Every structure is written in C-alpha cells, then in structure tokens.
Amino acid sequence: MLLLVGSIPFDTPQDVFEKFGAPLGRFLSAMPDGEVGPRSHWISRIHYQVFAGHPELEILARPRPDNGVERLFPHDNTDRWQFKVRDGVARVRFGDAGWRLGFARDAVNSYFVFQTLKERGVLPRHLRFQVSMPMVNSALPPRVFPVAGDLDKIKPGFEAALRAEVAKIVEKNPGQGPRHSVGTARPRCRTSTAPSRSCRVRGRSSATCRRFATSRRIFRRTLRSAITLCFGTLGGWPRFQPDTLSETVKLANAFLAASGRRVDWIHIPLLDTGDEAFFAPLAELKHGGTAVYLGAIHNMERFHERVAMARKYLPEFGLAAYCGFGRHPVSELPGILDDHLKAAQGVA
Numbered sequence: 001m002l003l004l005v006g007s008i009p010f011d012t013p014q015d016v017f018e019k020f021g022a023p024l025g026r027f028l029s030a031m032p033d034g035e036v037g038p039r040s041h042w043i044s045r046i047h048y049q050v051f052a053g054h055p056e057l058e059i060l061a062r063p064r065p066d067n068g069v070e071r072l073f074p075h076d077n078t079d080r081w082q083f084k085v086r087d088g089v090a091r092v093r094f095g096d097a098g099w100r101l102g103f104a105r106d107a108v109n110s111y112f113v114f115q116t117l118k119e120r121g122v123l124p125r126h127l128r129f130q131v132s133m134p135m136v137n138s139a140l141p142p143r144v145f146p147v148a149g150d151l152d153k154i155k156p157g158f159e160a161a162l163r164a165e166v167a168k169i170v171e172k173n174p175g176q177g178p179r180h181s182v183g184t185a186r187p188r189c190r191t192s193t194a195p196s197r198s199c200r201v202r203g204r205s206s207a208t209c210r211r212f213a214t215s216r217r218i219f220r221r222t223l224r225s226a227i228t229l230c231f232g233t234l235g236g237w238p239r240f241q242p243d244t245l246s247e248t249v250k251l252a253n254a255f256l257a258a259s260g261r262r263v264d265w266i267h268i269p270l271l272d273t274g275d276e277a278f279f280a281p282l283a284e285l286k287h288g289g290t291a292v293y294l295g296a297i298h299n300m301e302r303f304h305e306r307v308a309m310a311r312k313y314l315p316e317f318g319l320a321a322y323c324g325f326g327r328h329p330v331s332e333l334p335g336i337l338d339d340h341l342k343a344a345q346g347v348a
Contacts, residue, residue, distance in 0.1 A: 002027040002344050003267060003293040005228050006132040007042070007324030008034035008333065013110040014117070020337060021123050027344040030130035030224075031123065033110035039102075040326035041073040043139045047081035048072040050101055056089045057154075060146070076235035080143060085150045092154040094161040098168030101161050107131045108172045128224065131169065133162060166223070227255055228267040230323045237322060238271060245270075246281040253286045262289070269295035269322040274305045282313040295322035297343045304346070319343050 002024060008016045016034030025031065038045040044063075051057050061082040063071045074080050085092055094100045110129075117123045136159050145151050229248060232239025242248065248268060256263055266287065271278065285292065294317045296306045310317065325336055 001029060001291075001293075001318040002340055003030075003265070003318055003320035004028065004032055004130075005230075005267060005295075005320060005324040006032045006035050006130070007040050007326030008032070008036075009040045009326050009328065009330055010034055010036060010333070012036060013113050017114060017117050017123055019333070021117070021127070023337065024340055024344070025124040025127055027340075028127060030128040031114065032130040032132060033106070033114065035132065035324065035326060038072075039106065042324075042326060043134050044073040044081065046101065046134070046139050047083075047144065050094075051083050052081070054092070054094075056086050056092045057083045058086050060084055074234060077239065078235075082144055082146060083150075084145070084147045085153045089153065091157060093157045097161070097164040098171075099165075101165050103131065103133055103162075103165045104168035104172070107169045111173050132228070133165070136162070170223070224264040225259075225261065226265045226267070227252070227263060228323075229269060231269050231271070233323050233327050237327075238269070241271060242278075244278050244281055246284075249281040249285050253284070256286065256288070256290060265291040265293060265318075267293045267295060267320055270306055270310065271322075272299045272302060272306075274302060274309055276309060276312075279306075279309045279313055282310060285314060291318060292316075293318040293320040295320050297321045297339050300339050300342060303339075303343060 004020065004024070008020055010016050010019060013033035013036060016036065017031065020034070021028075021031045034040075035042070038049060048062075052059060052062075059081070061080065063074045063079050063081065065071050098104055107129075114123065114127075114129050118125055118127065136155055140151055140155055140158060142151065145154065229252065231237065231241070245268070252266055252268060256266065268282075268285075292314065294307075294310055294314070296303060296310065296319055298321060307319075321336070321340075325333065328336065
C-alpha cells in the first residue's frame with residue numbers, strides 16, 4: 001500500500017484527484033486533495049492568512065520581499081513570520097468558529113469534488129478522504145512566537161479553533177464517518193543530531209503527552225486518525241538529518257502510547273542512506289495495530305536498498321515519500337508520480 005502525505009501542488013483538487021488519485025488509487029486507502037493554493041505553504045499559510053490579520057497579535061517580522069515585492073511565505077529557515085501577543089491581552093481567541101482557520105472550508109469544497117469523481121469512476125470506491133492539519137506545537141513554535149509567555153496565551157484558543165474546524169467538517173459532510181475520512185495530525189519531527197526534549201526521557205514524556213493530549217481533544221473517535229512525522233523541507237529537504245532513527249522511533253512510540261485512542265497509521269521518513277545503523281531502531285517501534293508507512297520513495301536508484309534494509313528490522317510496512325510535495329515545482333510531479341508507481345509495482 002501507498003500513502004500520500006498531503007501536499008501535491010497542482011492548481012485545483014480536481015487536478016490532484018485525476019492526475020494522482022486515478023493512477024495511484026488502487027494502492028491507496030485514503031486520498032488528500034493536495035493542499036492546493038495557500039495550503040501548500042503549510043503552517044506559513046496560517047501565519048499570513050490567520051495570525052497576520054488578528055487584532056490581538058502584533059507582527060514582529062515577515063518574510064523578505066522579492067525585489068521589493070511582498071512575499072507571504074518564507075524563502076528558507078532564516079526567513080520567517082514572527083508575532084507577539086499585544087499588551088493587555090490575556091488570552092487570544094479566534095472568531096467565526098469552524099471556519100476561521102480555513103481547513104473546514106477547503107475540506108467541504110474538496111470533498112464534493114472527491115465524491116463526484118468517485119461516483120464517475122475516476123477514483124476507486126474504497127478511497128477515504130484525507131484531511132491533514134498541523135498540530136498546535138507545529139503551527140505555534142517558539143521561533144514564531146519568541147516573547148516569553150505568549151504561547152500560553154494563544155495555544156488554548158488555537159486548539160479550540162482546530163476542534164471547531166474538525167466539528168464543522170463532520171457537520172457539513174455527515175457521510176464522513178469512520179468509513180470515509182481520515183484526520184491526520186502532522187507534528188514536526190525534529191530529530192536532528194541533538195535529541196528533542198521529548199526524546200530525552202523514558203516512556204511517556206510529559207512534553208509528548210501534552211502534545212498528543214491536544215490531538216485527543218481535536219480528533220473525534222469516530223474519525224480515523226494518523227500521525228505524519230517529517231524531518232522538514234523548508235530550505236530544502238532534509239532540514240534535520242539524524243544519524244539513526246532512534247529518536248524518531250522514541251517519539252513515535254511516545255505519541256502512540258499517549259494517544260488514548262486508536263491511531264490508524266503512522267508515517268516515518270527515511271533519509272537517503274543504506275547505513276544499517278540508521279534503520280536498526282525500527283526494531284524498537286511499538287506500533288501494535290497501527291499501520292506503518294516509511295518514507296522511502298525518493299532517489300529511486302537506492303530505493304530497493306532502503307526497503308530491504310528496513311525490512312530487516314520492520315517486516316511489514318507501506319510506502320510513502322519523505323513528506324508532501326508542496327515545495328516541489330509542478331514540472332517535477334510527473335516524475336514523482338512515476339516513482340510512486342514504480343515503488344508500488346516493484347515491491348508488490
């Protein structure tokens with residue numbers, strides 16, 4: 001089986017469903033709408049569409065312009081939006097519940113196209129509709145809110161806004177029960193050579209428990225849920241290059257243990273390496289009944305080497321790319337599609 005993490009930078013969801021969903025559908029269990037338009041910039045889209053216009057937030061920094069022309073999303077890791085909570089604001093709140101962040105509106109519109117193409121036979125009937133959302137700590141990192149104490153003021157309101165978006169998606173598409181939809185949490189996996197704080201302690205670290213406690217509150221039990229880990233693509237992939245998957249597996253185990261509910265699948269990226277030490281920690285993955293997808297589909301000259309090495313430590317897994325394709329030029333998408341077809345057919 002294959003997994004598409006989310007972003008596929010065509011112009012419309014229909015393009016995504018027809019050009020990726022139709023040829024890959026038989027290998028997929030769920031299909032995203034490509035996170036087209038502003039969503040291809042992932043959390044940066046929230047920064048410029050939601051935070052930049054919020055009356056209780058003040059802009060400290062914005063991405064560098066291009067030859068004097070405004071730019072809404074960062075060039076690289078040195079370029080970013082930054083905000084502070086305005087003086088006198090004790091808690092940032094978001095109005096227009098269910099619609100304020102934009103996920104529900106996009107999902108409702110895309111789901112209509114998705115269902116129509118299923119009815120026409122363009123997409124296979126078994127496919128579920130996949131909606132991906134960044135979790136609170138991914139959208140609200142300290143580098144974006146650098147003033148001490150500000151994150152405590154904005155996180156509760158942002159979490160409430162995310163919950164409202166999920167509720168609105170279910171309300172407007174009542175057919176999206178457990179048979180039809182996937183809620184996907186996409187926390188960033190910062191497993192560089194310096195382990196993250198949540199990976200430095202044993203078992204269910206308090207940091208990770210707090211992260212997934214948020215997910216438990218946001219995603220309903222009636223929805224299928226998933227976790228996608230990523231090494232980062234802003235400024236070029238991979239932003240983080242761990243020597244092994246040890247910290248990534250610890251983070252995945254902590255998320256799964258703290259989830260408090262069934263997690264239907266988890267995605268773990270793979271670097272372009274054949275070093276056995278990199279793959280060995282997969283043997284420690286405590287996935288239980290959760291399906292695992294490994295991000296092995298890249299640099300196809302060494303694809304089979306990565307798959308064979310991973311199978312030494314994790315006998316069963318599905319395949320995916322290391323992340324979404326939102327930062328790839330559209331001209332590369334035919335090659336990416338071909339890589340996925342080769343991966344699915346070759347491994348099968």
